Amino acid sequence: MNDAARPASTPPLIRLVGVTKTYGTGDAALQALRGIDLAVESGEFVAIMGPSGSGKSTAMNIIGCLDVASGGSYLFRGVAVERLSRNQRALLRRNYLGFVFQGYNLLARTSALENVELPLLYRGEPASARRTAALAALDAVGIADRASHTPSQLSGGQQQRAAIARAIVTHPAMLLADEPTGNLDTQRSREIMDVIAALNRDRGITVLMVTHEPDMAAYADRVIRFVDGRIESDTRRERTVP
Amino acid sequence: MMGWNALMLSLKEIRRNLLRSFLTVLGIVIGVGAVVTMVTLGNGATQAVSDQIASLGSNMLIVRPGQRLMGGRDAAGSPSFRVADAEAIREQIGGLEAVAPSVSTNVTIVHLSNNWSTVVTGSGNAYLAARSWQPISGRSFSETEERSGSAVCVIGETVRRELFGSENPIGGSIRVKQFACEVIGLLAAKGQAAMGMDQDDLVVMPLRTVQRRLIGSQDVAAIFVSVAASSSVERAKMQIEELMRERRHIAANENDDFNVLDTRQIAETLSSTTRVMTYLLGAVAAVSLLVGGIGIMNIMLVSVTERTREIGIRLAIGALEREVLAQFLIEAVVLSSLGGLIGIALAAVGAAAGAHAMQVPFLFNPPINVLAFAFSAAIGVIFGYFPARRAARLDPIEALRHE
Numbered sequence: 152m153n154d155a156a157r158p159a160s161t162p163p164l165i166r167l168v169g170v171t172k173t174y175g176t177g178d179a180a181l182q183a184l185r186g187i188d189l190a191v192e193s194g195e196f197v198a199i200m201g202p203s204g205s206g207k208s209t210a211m212n213i214i215g216c217l218d219v220a221s222g223g224s225y226l227f228r229g230v231a232v233e234r235l236s237r238n239q240r241a242l243l244r245r246n247y248l249g250f251v252f253q254g255y256n257l258l259a260r261t262s263a264l265e266n267v268e269l270p271l272l273y274r275g276e277p278a279s280a281r282r283t284a285a286l287a288a289l290d291a292v293g294i295a296d297r298a299s300h301t302p303s304q305l306s307g308g309q310q311q312r313a314a315i316a317r318a319i320v321t322h323p324a325m326l327l328a329d330e331p332t333g334n335l336d337t338q339r340s341r342e343i344m345d346v347i348a349a350l351n352r353d354r355g356i357t358v359l360m361v362t363h364e365p366d367m368a369a370y371a372d373r374v375i376r377f378v379d380g381r382i383e384s385d386t387r388r389e390r391t392v393p
Numbered sequence: 394m395m396g397w398n399a400l401m402l403s404l405k406e407i408r409r410n411l412l413r414s415f416l417t418v419l420g421i422v423i424g425v426g427a428v429v430t431m432v433t434l435g436n437g438a439t440q441a442v443s444d445q446i447a448s449l450g451s452n453m454l455i456v457r458p459g460q461r462l463m464g465g466r467d468a469a470g471s472p473s474f475r476v477a478d479a480e481a482i483r484e485q486i487g488g489l490e491a492v493a494p495s496v497s498t499n500v501t502i503v504h505l506s507n508n509w510s511t512v513v514t515g516s517g518n519a520y521l522a523a524r525s526w527q528p529i530s531g532r533s534f535s536e537t538e539e540r541s542g543s544a545v546c547v548i549g550e551t552v553r554r555e556l557f558g559s560e561n562p563i564g565g566s567i568r569v570k571q572f573a574c575e576v577i578g579l580l581a582a583k584g585q586a587a588m589g590m591d592q593d594d595l596v597v598m599p600l601r602t603v604q605r606r607l608i609g610s611q612d613v614a615a616i617f618v619s620v621a622a623s624s625s626v627e628r629a630k631m632q633i634e635e636l637m638r639e640r641r642h643i644a645a646n647e648n649d650d651f652n653v654l655d656t657r658q659i660a661e662t663l664s665s666t667t668r669v670m671t672y673l674l675g676a677v678a679a680v681s682l683l684v685g686g687i688g689i690m691n692i693m694l695v696s697v698t699e700r701t702r703e704i705g706i707r708l709a710i711g712a713l714e715r716e717v718l719a720q721f722l723i724e725a726v727v728l729s730s731l732g733g734l735i736g737i738a739l740a741a742v743g744a745a746a747g748a749h750a751m752q753v754p755f756l757f758n759p760p761i762n763v764l765a766f767a768f769s770a771a772i773g774v775i776f777g778y779f780p781a782r783r784a785a786r787l788d789p790i791e792a793l794r795h796e
């Protein structure tokens with residue numbers, strides 16, 4: 152997808168303009184983001200890299216509408232998110248976004264299937280449709296046979312995959328994944344990346360993914376490097392991995 | 394649809410955290426159970442005492458030899474009354490319904506092979522009238538029987554049961570010490586009074602019969618006086634005291650060597666005692682309610698960390714604040730009302746058993762049930778709901794970061 156093909160009137164899927172984030176106040180204040188300008192089009196597969204503490208997760212949380220920026224503007228489909236109410240942001244998460252957390256964040260003592268069904272429950276889908284869709288999502292990430300297991304009965308990689316299944320079960324417009332392969336060996340990482348790449352390719356889901364590993368970034372068609380709360384580089388390129 | 398979802402979510406959550414749910418319910422069960430049991434028993438005891446007082450007869454004065462207060466001369470040192478004293482009261486003081494001189498003694502009575510130890514009271518129809526007690530079968534005493542001291546008697550239900558069993562007691566004969574006595578009447582059963590005192594365990598004979606054949610003296614141990622409803626018990630009491638001082642030659646500076654008991658006075662003393670007891674029970678119960686409440690509070694607060702993360706997850710995947718709150722509110726309401734209902738049921742069983750053991754009536758008391766239930770439910774709801782509300786108002790990322 153290139154800029155010329157897009158009608159000028161259609162805004163990018165997301166646009167960040169001078170977004171800053173400050174944690175704490177006064178002497179203890181810490182500027183995690185120092186002015187981020189960024190636009191991502193529908194269907195892109197973006198990898199975000201950068202040293203630890205450079206603000207990658209902070210930016211992902213703001214883009215995922217889980218947190219609000221301290222300054223600047225974040226537009227989702229042309230709508231300024233910072234002007235939305237808490238409820239409107241919740242609806243935005245519910246209807247358009249899927250988030251894979253750095254630390255899974257599955258509900259404890261709750262089966263993988265029920266975890267994956269949860270976003271559909273809040274969308275008001277009937278029980279049978281929930282079940283079918285959740286099983287399909289678990290199948291897509293390759294752990295359909297673990298549907299009834301609770302997080303404590305799943306390996307780290309399986310929990311990671313259940314978290315991805317929960318993020319994609321609603322067919323979101325955008326999938327945000329914060330180090331989805333952070334705790335996995337190379338073999339498992341590749342499996343997960345194949346799943347994500349397939350979702351991007353086959354369903355046109357826009358993917359924003361944080362990763363430390365160049366091997367994983369190679370799946371993306373655009374790599375953004377964060378350094379010290381700023382974007383240091385933003386490179387588009389041909390994917391080196393299909 | 395959302396209400397249904399919230400209900401299903403809550404029930405799932407209750408089942409998922411069985412131990413926590415159980416402990417919450419337990420706290421409420423203990424709180425509600427204790428308060429309801431204690432107050433129900435306290436009310437039963439109070440009722441028992443007032444029943445007992447009512448059974449003495451209202452507006453009754455009991456005139457006895459001896460000082461009222463401890464430490465002075467006791468009954469043994471004071472001269473007894475005579476029948477003439479009772480007659481003087483009857484003749485000289487107006488507004489009295491019945492004046493009954495009486496004397497009592499413990500004896501063993503025998504009928505065929507059965508024997509039974511009981512209290513024989515020598516008095517007469519006036520005594521039965523003063524205590525508003527009439528025979529349900531047979532008859533009361535005739536004037537001749539009272540005057541001549543015939544060997545006839547009226548018995549209580551317990552004596553009938555112990556001596557006669559299924560036999561008809563009227564016209565039967567009981568042996569009291571050396572003489573045989575004909576049963577002419579059976580008194581209506583009054584039932585057990587509080588603390589197991591059996592009011593139906595008595596035999597009444599004419600005063601003269603007991604004086605002559607059982608105690609061998611002209612003494613009168615007590616005079617029962619029933620005051621007409623229309624006249625003042627207080628005034629009658631003062632008049633009797635004055636008359637007795639006169640008849641017993643007590644100088645103005647001397648203390649009475651007799652006392653006049655007013656059943657209302659006894660009633661007041663006893664009911665103030667039971668009131669104190671009820672307060673005490675209530676206080677103990679309130680403490681257990683408080684302890685139960687603190688238990689619930691602890692469980693709820695301890696689980697806040699875990700639940701805050703849970704709330705963060707739900708918010709992050711698109712739950713609205715009010716949907717999360719509905720789930721937590723329903724959960725708290727379900728657990729609290731479940732605990733409240735179990736508590737009320739257990740209290741009903743416990744209080745019934747306790748009332749039986751203490752021989753006091755079991756009085757179901759709706760207000761205290763409602764009150765205890767509402768209090769515990771409020772604790773459950775407040776401590777289940779408000780921490781959840783605080784968490785649901787966080788940004789999802791803050792809730793998720795909660796450790």
Ligand SMILES: Nc1ncnc2c1ncn2[C@@H]1O[C@H](COP(=O)(O)OP(=O)(O)OP(=O)(O)O)[C@@H](O)[C@H]1O
Pocket residue numbers: 174175181182183201202203204205206207208209210794
């Ligand atoms: N809640 C917070 N309060 C205060 N400081 C925070 C908070 N969250 C993050 N920070 C700080 O903001 C900076 C950016 O953190 P962030 O989590 O975005 O880094 P990151 O790029 O995701 O790092 P990593 O690769 O280790 O995950 C860090 O210096 C971090 O200490």
Ligand SMILES: [Mg+2]
Pocket residue numbers: 207208209253329
């Ligand atoms: Mg991070």
